[in-house]
Amino acid sequence: MTDIKQDNILETRDVKLWYGQKEALHGINLNFPKKGITALIGPSGSGKSTYLRALNRMHDLEDNVTVTGTFDFNGTDIYAPTTDTVDLRKQIGMVFQQPNPFPFSIYENVAFGLKLAGIKDKAVLDEAVEKSLKQSSVWEEVKDDLHKSALGLSGGQQQRVSLARVLATSPDLLLLDEPTSALDPVSSHNIEETLLNLRDDYAMIIVTHSMSQASRISDRTAFFLSGDLIEVDATKHIFLNPQRQETQDYVSGRFG
Amino acid sequence: MANNIDLKPVSEFITENAPERFILDMNSDKHEIAISTKDLQVYYGDNLALSEGDLSFERYKITSLVGASGSGKSTFLRSLNRMNDSVATVNGNIMYRGVDINTKAIDVYEMRRHIGMVFQRPNPFAKSIYNNITFALTQRGHYKKQELDEIVETSLKQAALWDQVKDELNKSALALSGGQAQRLVIARALALKPDILLLDEPSSALDPISSAQVEDTLLELKNQYTIIIVTHNMQQAARISDYTAFFHMGKVIEYDLTRKIFTRPKVALTNDYISGNFG
Amino acid sequence: MRRLFDEELADLDNSFTEMGMLVSQTIQKSVQSFVDHDREGAKAILENDHQINEREAAIEKKTFEMIALYQPVTTDLREIVTILKAVSVLERMGDQARNIANSTIRVKGTKHIASVEQSLGAMGEQVATMVSTVMEYYIKNDALGAEAIADENQSLSKRAAQVRFDSVEGMKEDAELVDSAADYLVIAGYLKRIGDYTTDIAEWIVYKRTGKIIELNPGYNYFI
Numbered sequence: 001m002t003d004i005k006q007d008n009i010l011e012t013r014d015v016k017l018w019y020g021q022k023e024a025l026h027g028i029n030l031n032f033p034k035k036g037i038t039a040l041i042g043p044s045g046s047g048k049s050t051y052l053r054a055l056n057r058m059h060d061l062e063d064n065v066t067v068t069g070t071f072d073f074n075g076t077d078i079y080a081p082t083t084d085t086v087d088l089r090k091q092i093g094m095v096f097q098q099p100n101p102f103p104f105s106i107y108e109n110v111a112f113g114l115k116l117a118g119i120k121d122k123a124v125l126d127e128a129v130e131k132s133l134k135q136s137s138v139w140e141e142v143k144d145d146l147h148k149s150a151l152g153l154s155g156g157q158q159q160r161v162s163l164a165r166v167l168a169t170s171p172d173l174l175l176l177d178e179p180t181s182a183l184d185p186v187s188s189h190n191i192e193e194t195l196l197n198l199r200d201d202y203a204m205i206i207v208t209h210s211m212s213q214a215s216r217i218s219d220r221t222a223f224f225l226s227g228d229l230i231e232v233d234a235t236k237h238i239f240l241n242p243q244r245q246e247t248q249d250y251v252s253g254r255f256g
Numbered sequence: 257m258a259n260n261i262d263l264k265p266v267s268e269f270i271t272e273n274a275p276e277r278f279i280l281d282m283n284s285d286k287h288e289i290a291i292s293t294k295d296l297q298v299y300y301g302d303n304l305a306l307s308e309g310d311l312s313f314e315r316y317k318i319t320s321l322v323g324a325s326g327s328g329k330s331t332f333l334r335s336l337n338r339m340n341d342s343v344a345t346v347n348g349n350i351m352y353r354g355v356d357i358n359t360k361a362i363d364v365y366e367m368r369r370h371i372g373m374v375f376q377r378p379n380p381f382a383k384s385i386y387n388n389i390t391f392a393l394t395q396r397g398h399y400k401k402q403e404l405d406e407i408v409e410t411s412l413k414q415a416a417l418w419d420q421v422k423d424e425l426n427k428s429a430l431a432l433s434g435g436q437a438q439r440l441v442i443a444r445a446l447a448l449k450p451d452i453l454l455l456d457e458p459s460s461a462l463d464p465i466s467s468a469q470v471e472d473t474l475l476e477l478k479n480q481y482t483i484i485i486v487t488h489n490m491q492q493a494a495r496i497s498d499y500t501a502f503f504h505m506g507k508v509i510e511y512d513l514t515r516k517i518f519t520r521p522k523v524a525l526t527n528d529y530i531s532g533n534f535g
Numbered sequence: 536m537r538r539l540f541d542e543e544l545a546d547l548d549n550s551f552t553e554m555g556m557l558v559s560q561t562i563q564k565s566v567q568s569f570v571d572h573d574r575e576g577a578k579a580i581l582e583n584d585h586q587i588n589e590r591e592a593a594i595e596k597k598t599f600e601m602i603a604l605y606q607p608v609t610t611d612l613r614e615i616v617t618i619l620k621a622v623s624v625l626e627r628m629g630d631q632a633r634n635i636a637n638s639t640i641r642v643k644g645t646k647h648i649a650s651v652e653q654s655l656g657a658m659g660e661q662v663a664t665m666v667s668t669v670m671e672y673y674i675k676n677d678a679l680g681a682e683a684i685a686d687e688n689q690s691l692s693k694r695a696a697q698v699r700f701d702s703v704e705g706m707k708e709d710a711e712l713v714d715s716a717a718d719y720l721v722i723a724g725y726l727k728r729i730g731d732y733t734t735d736i737a738e739w740i741v742y743k744r745t746g747k748i749i750e751l752n753p754g755y756n757y758f759i
Contacts, residue, residue, distance in 0.1 A: 154325075181461075184325035184488055185534070186324040186325070187325070189534045190534075209463050209464055212605075212606055215605065215606075216539070216540070216604065217539070239604055253464065253468060263749075263750070265682070266679055266745065266749065270744065491606065518609065519608070520746030521609055530608055531607065531609045531611050532540075
């Protein structure tokens with residue numbers, strides 16, 4: 001896969017990661033274009049989530065993790081000592097597997113990041129909350145209940161509010177770690193449609209265990225196995241005509 | 257040889273008005289019924305969560321229950337071995353071997369030896385692999401060591417886990433991978449020699465490889481067990497089950513052979529749900 | 536609501552019906568060139584044949600992709616399978632039009648039977664209309680209409696039988712008609728084949744609508 005530099009929002013080279021002495025990523029080279037959805041697939045322990053979490057320095061919170069390699073995000077080095085991780089996570093937002101709204105109102109949940117950044121102007125906040133909730137396709141369902149607790153929402157709604165919270169800080173890159181695996185098919189479908197609506201405006205990287213989800217919504221698919229990137233290509237090539245036998249076996253469900 | 261080519265005039269199988277429900281009539285002459293429900297209604301408080309749940313399940317087959325969250329499928333499944341007793345009011349009959357098991361006279365614990373349940377999250381006890389399997393047995397009966405050894409081996413073999421754990425039966429079950437843990441839980445249920453195995457999204461917390469292992473195990477088990485599985489994974493239902501029941505807003509909308517449900521369901525709602533058209 | 540899938544399915548549907556219309560026009564033109572002894576017109580058909588093949592390949596490729604990426608079931612699956620099967624039938628119809636064009640180019644006879652050529656022209660019209668009609672049934676999801684195509688095909692077969700009879704009679708009467716009459720037999724055969732192909736597509740339309748596999752061409756072969 002040859003990516004032209006100007007088109008990429010993120011380029012990673014020779015990414016290695018150790019849990020203590022154990023090397024969990026063996027030198028990943030992977031670039032991401034400015035727009036569109038890249039799916040990371042692979043079995044548990046393949047390193048796909050580990051890699052995803054390295055992209056906005058989630059591993060900083062864990063002891064005993066060492067990360068090396070180049071992470072060029074829009075020309076800045078993600079792991080530079082001068083990089084402010086709070087700032088970084090505004091630009092590289094993350095949505096997790098379990099919907100994790102804070103135990104306060106829907107409005108406060110979405111405005112949280114902006115308030116943290118010092119924005120106090122109510123008009124600005126109102127506008128951002130509405131825009132983000134619209135982008136995450138949950139506005140119509142919650143607009144009359146903005147001051148009710150986010151915990152009272154259904155799982156699928158909570159997940160879209162979590163997404164709105166991330167979108168409110170205007171990130172350039174969205175990381176999604178199995179965002180629908182805790183949801184039923186209808187809620188999953190709503191999230192997928194939301195991501196499809198966002199894909200012309202955002203770069204998104206989604207870790208998913210659902211092969212059919214990867215094939216339905218992603219533009220590119222990267223297959224991880226045992227800490228290596230085995231193959232990355234346009235999703236239709238990965239699902240129709242992958243180049244590597246390992247990929248072929250995995251996407252067709254032959255795990256024998 | 258079945259008739260693959262239909263010779264009737266086309267007008268006979270065009271249904272301008274698709275039915276609103278279709279429930280397969282399990283003619284018990286042709287099918288051996290393992291368990292069936294009649295007039296089942298489940299109330300959470302005043303809220304009717306499930307009604308019109310009249311279904312019969314064929315013995316030694318896998319039946320999938322599919323539907324959105326809140327459709328009543330898990331409520332239905334849990335009613336079958338009285339897991340809802342403490343949280344809901346369950347009216348109606350659940351017929352098992354000619355006996356209505358939804359009555360006060362039934363010893364629920366004894367009944368659950370026949371009708372076992374496996375949950376979504378693998379929930380092994382914080383005990384050794386061996387003791388996970390023998391725990392329920394030793395609580396309620398007296399077994400010789402040799403008998404227990406045999407049960408452990410048989411159950412683990414049936415759950416397709418024996419080869420992977422036979423040398424470490426005394427290790428903690430908590431060290432197992434998700435797929436192994438789920439198969440251990442299945443083995444634990446099998447140790448009680450149940451007749452019917454109920455599974456509530458048994459692989460939704462697992463990655464595709466572990467999930468495939470659980471599916472293979474279920475396909476092996478159906479020679480000896482009647483299996484009823486709630487799943488959100490439509491492809492899983494299509495891959496492994498003989499029958500599929502589609503639940504929607506507390507009702508069974510369509511119940512038919514899986515191959516029919518996935519190629520030509522009779523009810524429009526089923527068609528939309530099965531093909532992912534949730535708009 | 537499944538935005539991406541529904542859009543792609545609608546595109547696929549359009550490409551398929553467009554190809555059907557193109558094939559119908561090509562058949563009509565090829566018969567017309569034969570009747571008019573128009574070698575240039577026939578050459579144009581041969582030159583454009585690759586368009587039909589190209590469209591077939593593009594549609595097949597798209598159906599493979601959609602099956603791999605979306606694992607369609609029920610009505611979606613039936614629609615995609617119908618297109619995948621019917622598109623090869625359309626391509627084979629295109630091959631028959633090419634065969635007619637080839638016959639036009641290498642035609643040897645100088646003496647013709649006007650009445651038979653008129654019948655062939657009428658058969659060409661009829662079969663081209665059958666093709667466009669069956670495509671309309673596809674668009675309207677009209678299984679009963681599709682079933683009725685079988686009657687139309689029966690009337691086409693009768694015309695083909697008449698062409699055979701008249702051609703053979705002509706050959707008996709006048710040896711100079713043998714070259715032309717032999718061509719008439721072959722062309723009538725090509726047209727009859729296209730008629731049978733429309734019933735193949737009709738069978739897939741019934742499948743798409745009902746999920747049942749039927750047989751609309753139960754072997755009343757009057758000819759060839």
